[in-house]
Amino acid sequence: MTAVTHVNEPQYEVVWPLGKPAYAARAPNERVADLSSKVIGETWDYLFRGEEWFPILREELSKRYPGIQFVTYDTFGNLHGLNQRELVAKVPALLKEHKVDAVISGIGA
């Protein structure tokens, strides 16, 4: 069977199927040049063996940065669980309370 070219095939004019973005982009905050004597918070979604690799990170960072302290993930709770929204909403106050300088967050997207 031979394909036939139809010269009178309709032409369509169509619109965009997406929606406009509802966000405004901003840059991340300034970094902490030297982690020595700084307070590092940990936020975790209780997934993918964080209970194993967070302690390794703590151990290795402590070797490299004297005086570094950690506010461990249990302070913030499971940020991927049933009460995710409520717990995430409490994070700013906890950061302030514990004078956190920077946060390591994991794991996933």
Add this chain to the structure above:
Amino acid sequence: MLRASAAVERVGVPTVSIISSGFLKQAAVVAKGLGLPEMAIAEFPGVPMTQSKAELRRQVIEQLLPRVIEGLSKPVQRQAAEREVLLPEPREIVFRGDFDALQEHFHQQGWSDGMPVVPPTLERIAKFLKFTERDANEVIGVMPPANRVASVWNVAVNGVMAGCRPEYMPILLAVAEIVCTPEYKIEDAGSTPGWESLIVLNGPIVKQLGFNAGQGVMRMGKQANTSVGRFLRLLVRNIAGFTHAPEGADKGSIGQSFLVALPENEDAAADIGWAPYSVDRGFNAGDNVVTVQSVVAISAPTYSGTEKAEEHMKIIADVIGERACGYWSAIGMVYANWHPLIVLGPSIAKVFAQDGWRKDDIRRYLYEQVKMPASRAEHYAYHCGQTGFRVTQAVKDGLLPPAYHESDDPDRLIPVFQRPEWIGIVIAGDWGRNQSKGYVCNHVQGVPTSRKVRLPQQWEALLAQAQK
């Protein structure tokens, strides 16, 4: 976790987010949608769940640690400012061409689900808009993770593309309202289990629009059931941003295809004196109601052949309860939320009713009789990646009820169904056979959420005109 990182960045504290290799592309979409496209990321190499303890330790020290340090302390390299892109206005023509060229363009742009779409022309969209009194520009909500605006207009556009008829528009709007509610958590529709949203329909609109509630109810083929289900998948793709791998934010590891809409056979329910599913959802019988919930797995077709309700119940508890729901109920326990749905064939529902059973009796039986060892639930959860989950701790935290910790025996039996009232029951399918099926939901992601369908004042006249 990027949402937690964004909350931290918003209060002025720098973050580094650990993302395993397979999630980097999803992370880019999520970060952009959160307004922080340059968020510091530390890649966790490989798949953490399949690494030995020694390998994990080596990866953390040799690969992850330097990336974490860099992410926290190295000044962010500002990318060249993103060129201000002028996005199309709703009525702006973005493409002109014949059918083949149009399909190719939509595939190239990632605007299609892989099948041909109906061209969203202004004329077709206008026909859809006649079936709502809402302003075309009205914002229904914002759909994460891409955080794009869902409006009456782009609901109509995606409805056209899906092959819906204009008169489906009130249902499409109700569906969009549901998936835009924060409780539905559409932002997690691209999680690795690969769940899909199931639309359940109740009310006179089911018959008015020609939905099939009978034999082959969940098959593609009937225009109403199929196109409404496809519409939701297109909406999730085009507005929430869940385009497929490898370029997209959809991380469904194996995934599944979209589900056609499931209308209840309300006549069958009425025949046996049972209220329709919409009443269980808090509405009045006769209301047009849309309910949407996640489905992560489907049971085997479950046949039960007897005139005794309890015998049916035993098989349903075995096949749908223990075998289909048992495994994933562990993940439901992790999130303390779980809403499986059972579709009963009309002939089976009739036997239950004749034996004096109500829907609550079925729910109670499943809650009381279907159990699994606590140790097995933890085992399943661990292997899924919820490595920090302990049943006893979840009870202590008030997430699971006391029935989950009646002793300290790790092998004590605990309920598969967390709460009887969380079990949905819908009557549908072949009246001439004796089959049921279970639809397993994905915990807090896609919890059953319902909306009444808002019909335009001239609904009957508009419908009559459309169906001429």
